Amino acid sequence: MSSIFKKKSRVRNTRKNNPVIFSSHPYEYDEDFDDEIGVVLGIFAVVVLGFWGIIHLIDKFTFNFMPWWAEPFLIIPIGGYFVVADFFGRNPLHWWPLIWGYKIKIPGSEKYNWEVLGIRDELVEKYGGPLNVYVVDADHIKFRKKRDAVIFSLRNF
Numbered sequence: 371m372s373s374i375f376k377k378k379s380r381v382r383n384t385r386k387n388n389p390v391i392f393s394s395h396p397y398e399y400d401e402d403f404d405d406e407i408g409v410v411l412g413i414f415a416v417v418v419l420g421f422w423g424i425i426h427l428i429d430k431f432t433f434n435f436m437p438w439w440a441e442p443f444l445i446i447p448i449g450g451y452f453v454v455a456d457f458f459g460r461n462p463l464h465w466w467p468l469i470w471g472y473k474i475k476i477p478g479s480e481k482y483n484w485e486v487l488g489i490r491d492e493l494v495e496k497y498g499g500p501l502n503v504y505v506v507d508a509d510h511i512k513f514r515k516k517r518d519a520v521i522f523s524l525r526n527f
Contacts, residue, residue, distance in 0.1 A: 425444055464504075472512065473510050474510065477527055
């Protein structure tokens with residue numbers, strides 16, 4: 371009986387008079403970017419010049435074999451380390467998928483969502499961890515050794 375006497379609640383329209391949707395002053399991205407480009411370039415210049423100075427001092431007092439104009443190019447391999455470490459981890463022993471490996475299609479990957487099931491992590495741990503196995507995407511797995519790829523293929527196909 372209590373459901374008969376209940377008052378119907380009103381559904382509130384969240385779009386009506388929403389200040390986020392109906393703002394009178396839209397944000398201008400171009401003006402903001404123009405204001406900050408000098409700051410970003412200044413920070414970049416300070417980092418490169420500071421790096422160049424440190425490398426120049428180290429080279430001058432140790433071997434003195436690099437010309438002065440080649441010293442700032444050492445930032446490329448050092449910066450590359452941080453980019454690769456972001457994808458494959460800090461340990462360089464885990465970077466083997468960049469150069470070699472045997473790519474195998476995971477059987478039944480079109481049926482299941484491997485990320486939801488958590489089977490991908492189990493595959494990596496079962497076949498030797500990140501030193502031997504790398505999951506390329508949801509459908510493929512990469513092995514460091516051909517022997518491991520053949521064993522995986524024989525067991526799962």
